Amino acid sequence: MTSDWRLVDEGWGRRAVDFATLSEPSNCREYVAVHHRLGVGAGDRLLDVACGSGLAVELAQLRGAACAGLDASPRLVTVARDRCPDADLRVGDMHALPWADGAFDVVTSFRGIWGTTPAALAEVRRVLVPGGRLGLTVWGHIKASAGAWALAPFRMAAAAQVSNQGVMVSLGRPGAGEELLAAYGFVDVQRIEVPFVWEFADPELYARTLASTGPAYEAIQNVGEVAFLTAATALARDRLRAGLPLRAPINVVGYLARTPLLGSEPT
Numbered sequence: 001m002t003s004d005w006r007l008v009d010e011g012w013g014r015r016a017v018d019f020a021t022l023s024e025p026s027n028c029r030e031y032v033a034v035h036h037r038l039g040v041g042a043g044d045r046l047l048d049v050a051c052g053s054g055l056a057v058e059l060a061q062l063r064g065a066a067c068a069g070l071d072a073s074p075r076l077v078t079v080a081r082d083r084c085p086d087a088d089l090r091v092g093d094m095h096a097l098p099w100a101d102g103a104f105d106v107v108t109s110f111r112g113i114w115g116t117t118p119a120a121l122a123e124v125r126r127v128l129v130p131g132g133r134l135g136l137t138v139w140g141h142i143k144a145s146a147g148a149w150a151l152a153p154f155r156m157a158a159a160a161q162v163s164n165q166g167v168m169v170s171l172g173r174p175g176a177g178e179e180l181l182a183a184y185g186f187v188d189v190q191r192i193e194v195p196f197v198w199e200f201a202d203p204e205l206y207a208r209t210l211a212s213t214g215p216a217y218e219a220i221q222n223v224g225e226v227a228f229l230t231a232a233t234a235l236a237r238d239r240l241r242a243g244l245p246l247r248a249p250i251n252v253v254g255y256l257a258r259t260p261l262l263g264s265e266p267t
């Protein structure tokens with residue numbers, strides 16, 4: 001993730017339609033599981049931080065929540081607004097949320113807050129009401145995941161960027177998220193298992209899907225698009241199974257937490 005949020009759209013927004021239609025739908029298990037665990041429903045004012053092209057917002061609206069979302073990529077937010085015309089969707093930086101203190105009952109972020117962006121949690125806490133609920137997901141133990149192969153092409157990025165990707169996923173390590181959330185004043189922190197499976201119809205579609213993501217952009221800048229697509233397609237060919245989709249289950253960690261109630265708990 002770049003330190004200048006205005007450059008994020010170069011990587012995440014350049015294939016916004018592919019990302020919205022090919023990549024984001026595979027994350028639906030994660031969205032449904034976290035919304036369910038948070039008890040999202042009618043009467044909740046919900047903010048999704050780093051909302052991408054808005055599928056999680058759309059699903060939270062279906063549960064009855066009044067939704068807002070923020071993402072640094074204008075092109076992804078354009079898709080999100082098309083999907084969710086009734087939601088308050090804004091382009092911006094998660095480190096400066098453009099909403100008032102206590103504006104939300106629930107905040108979610110699906111692989112949007114990283115080891116490299118912990119200070120965003122101060123903003124999340126500010127916009128939550130006392131007793132407000134938080135649901136975050138982060139990549140877990142990728143190497144131990146049966147679907148680790150599907151993320152391997154990201155390592156075609158330059159060495160410095162691969163090393164940054166490692167720091168970004170550090171929040172999934174045992175104890176890391178718990179410690180960080182407690183440091184930002186969240187209570188009742190729970191680590192949960194989150195179902196997460198990418199599925200693809202064929203190797204070419206897998207490669208095209210992967211190419212629509214931000215980390216793939218870093219790899220493509222390093223080796224070129226043709227080399228990236230060729231390597232990713234070859235990798236997926238080895239995983240083909242007759243009569244079944246390409247399937248990549250990936251370990252994703254969820255954290256549930258809440259803000260303290262006014263006057264009743266130390267902050």
Ligand SMILES: C[S@@+](CC[C@H](N)C(=O)[O-])C[C@H]1O[C@@H](n2cnc3c(N)ncnc32)[C@H](O)[C@@H]1O
Pocket residue numbers: 001005008009012024027049050051052053056070071072073076092093094095109110111112
């Ligand atoms: C891994 S994607 C997750 C997107 C979406 N939550 C999903 O489930 O597909 C990370 C998202 O973070 C957004 N992002 C990166 N830096 C940001 C920042 N500083 N502020 C807000 N959004 C940011 C990117 O544009 C991208 O949509």
